[in-house]
Amino acid sequence: MSEICRSSLSLGSGEVAMLQAGAPAAESLALHPRTLNELLQACHCNSSTIFGDEGIRVSGLVDVAANTQHGDLLLLEFASFEAAHDNSLPEVIQEAVTQGVSAIGVMVEPAEYTDKVFSSLRALFEVSNFSDFGLQAVVALSDSSSSLTSLASRLAKQFYSPAKRVTKLIGIVGGEEYDVRTAAWFLFKLLEASKGAARTGLISDRRSMAAFSSKDICHSLTPCIAQELIGRMEGTGVEMCVVEVVPGTKAFDAVEFDFVVDLGETADELNGGTQRQTCLGAAGAVVCPEGSVAEMPQDPVATYSLEDVSVEAEQDPELSALTKSEIINRLSDLGLEALPKGAAKADLLAMLQECLPPLEERPDNGDLQPLLPGSANCLRGRILPINHMKHVELQLQGMDLECNAKVTLLKETSCAAVAALCAAGQFLRQEDPEANMQQLAAALETVKPPPGTFEVFTNESLPDSTIILHEAASPRHVMQALQVLKSSMSQAASPRVTAVFGCDGEVSRGDRAKYGWALASCDKLMLTSASPRGEPPMQILEDVLDAVRQQREWLKLDKALNVFVVADRTDAIKQAALWNTSQAKNGEPLTEVTIVFGSSFADIRDAADHNGEVRTWLCNDHKIIRDSLELAAGLHASSLERKRVPWPVSPLRKSKLPGRSLHWSYAVEVTPDGQVKEQL
The missing domain is CATH 3.90.190.20 (Mur ligase, C-terminal domain)
Structure with a gap:
């Protein structure tokens, strides 16, 4: 399914009232079809017609050949044509032409904007007749401006963006990719819980949400895809949209965010650092880690921090120095004779550590040092010790909040949830200074991890x-x-x-x-x-x-x-x-x-x-x-030996056990009285 609608049964009272009042219907992503020549002139780019007419009208702008349809202008780098030889088109171009693309714009670096390039492009496109497929024009494009943003980004922004943007964009930058996805998802769900699905949106390269509908992207975001999704948010009446800016992406260099949540330095600063600094420099407001305030290009509106006091498992240094045979002897002294054959030293050492008493007891939560108090614009958190991975328990303080929260996350990703809570509270305070942080903290406990991320x-x-x-x-x-x-x-x-x-x-x-x-x-x-x-x-x-x-x-x-x-x-x-x-x-x-x-x-x-x-x-x-x-x-709960696979199937047993394949667990059984049961 490419699009899935959110269930209307889960609407809040505010969303129902909005629908009854007449919520804005989804509009076409492009405001109006416009001529190719007008679009190129508005972005101040040099163009040279390879064949066709620049006066044709285009109804869409794409930079992924697989996404093209009739009426689109396809933007491609000149490198895509270098594989062409023997007067044949590359497969990516042939695919777009077959799907009915109306125009192709070949983006050429200014240094390569020469007659030799034009001659090779003309030879490439004049060998075949594309009129049967709908291709009407091919132009060579070069950037004539001194802008730092790419030509594709400026063309996409000019084509899809309205004259006045209403949707507020909240960008999540920095950190690792899983941090960005976790923080974006939690912030989106917190805003949705507070303002309703009709007013919130999420832009992601996996699945994007726009009001009551969602769309599977399943492709790395490009400038055209990003601007098209922003246009979708405007068309559906979304008031606030969370954007995943994963490290290394170049899709948002022409986007000015109203609000940016920084997750700190990324491991790949070469690819992700530049985009992070660009977003932070052009942001209307910034939320950042408490220790990164000095690195910010502007004073942050709020900060957050998280400390981990969960006890690391300690190992006796004397045990680590034992050889494998010495470990076996120690286990034998403890009465463990039947050891697994071929067991590795690390496994035997783990068995020995389990049999020996711990070096020290784990501290209770009540024995911990008090958490440093936060402030009106600073949220501090602490990870409390637990013995499982079903959730993490966070102690939160600051921004008029003092409570513990159980969040369904791994310990390593919990900082992103604290950042999302801090950003949600500060963002909502811009509209309502009395925004209830207790309700946001309660909503935080109900949010599940982002789909596909831990x-x-x-x-x-x-x-x-x-x-x-x-x-x-x-x-x-x-x-x-x-x-x-x-x-x-x-x-x-x-x-x-x-x-x-x-x-x-x-x-x-x-x-x-x-x-x-x-x-x-x-x-x-x-x-x-x-x-x-x-x-x-x-x-x-x-x-x-x-x-x-x-x-x-x-x-x-x-x-x-x-x-x-x-x-x-x-x-x-x-x-x-x-x-x-x-x-x-x-x-x-x-x-x-x-x-x-x-x-x-x-x-x-x-x-x-x-x-x-x-x-x-x-x-x-x-x-x-x-x-x-x-x-x-x-x-x-049964006495079945679980290590024996496949399990035998006996016709004398009333309860069925899986045989060689477990696919039968999808079977549905209908009883004589009409009840439907799903077998396991």
Whole structure:
């Protein structure tokens, strides 16, 4: 589904009143179709017609060829044409022409704006007749202004932006990508809870929200996409819109934010630092960390801070110095004779630490030093010690607030929630100085993690079992996610992470190898499929597995890595859920957690059927994980040996147990009296 409407059943009284009064209907994203020549002149850019007429009218402006339709002007860098040879068009251009694009603008650097370039472009486009497809003009464009913003950004802003912008834009900058997504989502949900869905919006490269509708983007934001989404916010009557400015993006260099929330320095300052400073310099108001006030180009309107007093698991230095044989002898002295065969030294050391008394008792929350008091414009927070990962407990003080809040987040991402709460309170105070911070803090506890960013799944019957769903777009994100999980489990003496990972098919084998290198640092690995398309799933798994082995050999990792290969994605996730359940122990710090690298929005996967034909299959990671936890809870309460997979199916038993495949958990049973039951 590309668009999903928010349910009208969840509307607040303010939203109902607004609809009854006649809420503004969604308008076309472009204000009015305009001629190509008028658009180019308004942006002061040099143009040279390759063929056609610059007087044609365009109804859309795009910079992604796959998004083109009839009436659009497609903007492309000149580098896109360098692959053309033998008088043939590159595939990206051919795709746009086939879809009926009306005009193409080739953006050329001023130094390359020469007759030689024009001649090559004319030779490229004059070899074929495009009149049957609707292509009416091709122009070469060059920036003649001294503006620091890109030509594509200025063209998109000129085309989509109204004469007077009403929507207030709130940009989230700095930090890591998962920090930006977490802070943006929490701020959006807090504003929505306070002002209603009709007045709030969210711009994200995954799924954007505009009033009561949402649209899946599933593409890195570009200047044209960003300005088009801002135009959508204006057309739907959104009053306040939160914008994810992830590190490295260049889509917002022409956007002036009314309000900017800074999350601090980013690890990739080379790509993300410039965009952060640009947004901060042009912002109407800034909220920043308390320790970064001196770095801000203007005085912030509010600040925030978060300290972590959760106790790190301490290790006896004498134990760390023991050899493997000495650890085995110590375990034997404690009465543990039946040790796992082939167990690594780190696993044996963890067993020894569990048997020995702790170095010191964990402090109670009442033994902590008092939190430094905040102020009217400063919100201070503290992470309190807990033994699980279902949520974090925050102690908050400042901005007329003094309370504790339980937030469904990992410890490493909780600072983004504090930043969102601080920004929401300060932003709402601009309209109403008496904005209730207690209500915002209560709403903070109801917000779930952002879709696809360290989503936490638990089951009431399994209080110590946790599964994390995270969407990783690159090998760097995979490695980063594993580090975040281990850091969030710092209370455990030997935190272990089980990763469930599947790589798409029909992609570069070198890219698969990079994912394998990133997965080499996990403690247990379940390799499965994602969207194999027409490629054999086992070939994909072998490529990743080979990369994992090579990376571990290169790093000289002594600890054994348990790798399991289950090609069926549903079976893999459910088996990992059972592992996670068997490791949970009441009252002790969580030592093992499972992370599933998947998608929060995708409902389908592409895979070949028994005839080798690529088909689209329903597969939703959200549902599979929830089913897995429910299945694990049922089996946990039974006497069934959970490590035995597949389970036998006996016709004499009344209760069914899963056989070789667990897909039957989606089956629906209709009883004779008409009741519908979903089997597990």
